Amino acid sequence: MELQEAQDKFIQAWGTLGSHWGINRTMAQVHALLLISENPLSAEEIMGTLKISRGNANMNIRALIDWGLVFKELKPGERKEFFVAEKEMWEVIRKIIIQRKKKELEPIIRVLNDISEVNEDDKEAEEFRKVIKDIRLFAQKADSTLEGLVKSDQNWFVGTFLNMIK
Amino acid sequence: MELQEAQDKFIQAWGTLGSHWGINRTMAQVHALLLISENPLSAEEIMGTLKISRGNANMNIRALIDWGLVFKELKPGERKEFFVAEKEMWEVIRKIIIQRKKKELEPIIRVLNDISEVNEDDKEAEEFRKVIKDIRLFAQKADSTLEGLVKSDQNWFVGTFLNMIK
DNA sequence: TTCAACTTTCAAAAGGTTTTGAAAGTTCGG
DNA sequence: CCGAACTTTCAAAACCTTTTGAAAGTTGAA
Structure with a gap:
């Protein structure tokens, strides 16, 4: 080519x-x-x-x-x-993660925290709290993982990824 | 609320x-x-x-x-x-990963493979191959990681994430 | 201070995506 | 079969995002 x-x-x-x-x-x-x-x-x-x-x-x-x-x-x-x-790919990825985390993950976590405060106690409210709690768990896990990624260096990242794929 | x-x-x-x-x-x-x-x-x-x-x-x-x-x-x-x-959050995430991988990651990997075939040998072509090779490395790593994620179950995922955040 | 070289701004136009709703299509009980 | 109850389609309209380019702003050398 x-x-x-x-x-x-x-x-x-x-x-x-x-x-x-x-x-x-x-x-x-x-x-x-x-x-x-x-x-x-x-x-x-x-x-x-x-x-x-x-x-x-x-x-x-x-x-x-x-x-x-x-x-x-x-x-x-x-x-x-x-x-x-910026030509260092790992840096490029970090920069993108930083921006997207700020613009996407952080706002939704704020909303999830807010709306966890529902205190009615009928079946519907119960179901709602259950779903929100579950989503919140994942969101927070994603948040800490990305925070960790952003603070880590490339070798750590590559290492972890290699572990993950066995 | x-x-x-x-x-x-x-x-x-x-x-x-x-x-x-x-x-x-x-x-x-x-x-x-x-x-x-x-x-x-x-x-x-x-x-x-x-x-x-x-x-x-x-x-x-x-x-x-x-x-x-x-x-x-x-x-x-x-x-x-x-x-x-689908209310199981882990399933929701898997389904989304499957779609996005198919629509985003796979096409770019195809292009990267294609354009790695440049065989001119001046300085400019050299730089080009270097950048592409680097991006391709990351893309392939991301691909195998996601493939692994999709095939794994929730416990494995949560476990790995917990490891990652220490 | 002035002027040319350059950068930034922004309202209007173009272009792209999503939504609407009426019409066409499907399905099933009788 | 038929007709009522429902679902699907799709062209036109609404909406949203991006792009343009001319005008305004900035900068630095002389």
């Missing part, structure tokens, strides 16, 4: 994956492009390669910087800003 | 969570409603409670059945169909 074709395929696939992961299509494509380019790219170059508007490029680059997946890089003597991606 | 209020909050929260998880808002709300109701509900009752149209209810109930998260239940002497949710 040609390098060019492979690169395009990767950018498309990463975009599709991203959109299933709370990262919008373009944001993921910008990330993919930076991941596979050996040099830092300017906004102009990103716009050109992905055929997106200036505003769109700017917005998504900013978002990637917020997530900690992309860094600004200034070249001496150049006015323009250049961008590089 | 009142049972009614708590139930509404749960349905809303589950809907929001679902939409981050490849399950559309209404589909997740139908699932939430069935999760917390002690009796099987008819399409009519679901439409009424969630204030959604007949078509919408039908579509999302079908989708939940496809995912294995909801079952049809026929009451003797009744023409209508009734629905119950």
Whole structure:
């Protein structure tokens, strides 16, 4: 396969994956492009390669910087800003886990805690408490596991995963 | 807190969570409603409670059945169909993992395998192969781990998670 | 201070997804 | 068979998210 074709395929696939992961299509494509380019790219170059508007490029680059997946890089003597991606996959995964945990898991845990306070005592309320308690257990387990993952290093992670798959 | 209020909050929260998880808002709300109701509900009752149209209810109930998260239940002497949710949380999680793995992880692994075939040998191609190889490693590890999870039972899962969080 | 180079903003347009509801389809008891 | 009770379908409408691009804002060298 040609390098060019492979690169395009990767950018498309990463975009599709991203959109299933709370990262919008373009944001993921910008990330993919930076991941596979050996040099830092300017906004102009990103716009050109992905055929997106200036505003769109700017917005998504900013978002990637917020997530900690992309860094600004200034070249001496150049006015323009250049961008590089975090290339350590384990770091990429950690950064994504951090964001998703904050945006998804933490809010639902807050709601589950709130609504555990139902104190009627008929059969229906009983059933409700039972379901909520069960969900809460899983949510909290997931929360501590992810918290642990985020704080751990890659070797620990790979090790644990290898154990898990025997 | 009142049972009614708590139930509404749960349905809303589950809907929001679902939409981050490849399950559309209404589909997740139908699932939430069935999760917390002690009796099987008819399409009519679901439409009424969630204030959604007949078509919408039908579509999302079908989708939940496809995912294995909801079952049809026929009451003797009744023409209508009734629905119950899978209430075992561990099963719910397994079913979701199965669907998402199929729709997200497997396609990207296919692409990664394809594009590993780049055989140019300049610096740029080298960088490309390096990034792809690294991502592929993680993707495959995630795939086997999830495969293991799906095949395992709840105790194994809870045990492993407890180990992971020390 | 000025100006050109660059970045950011944001309202409007485009594009995508979900919902509606009426019509068509199915099923079963009589 | 028939008709009532129910389910499914699908085109159009509503809604939501993303993208555009022009204008406003910022920055730094001279």
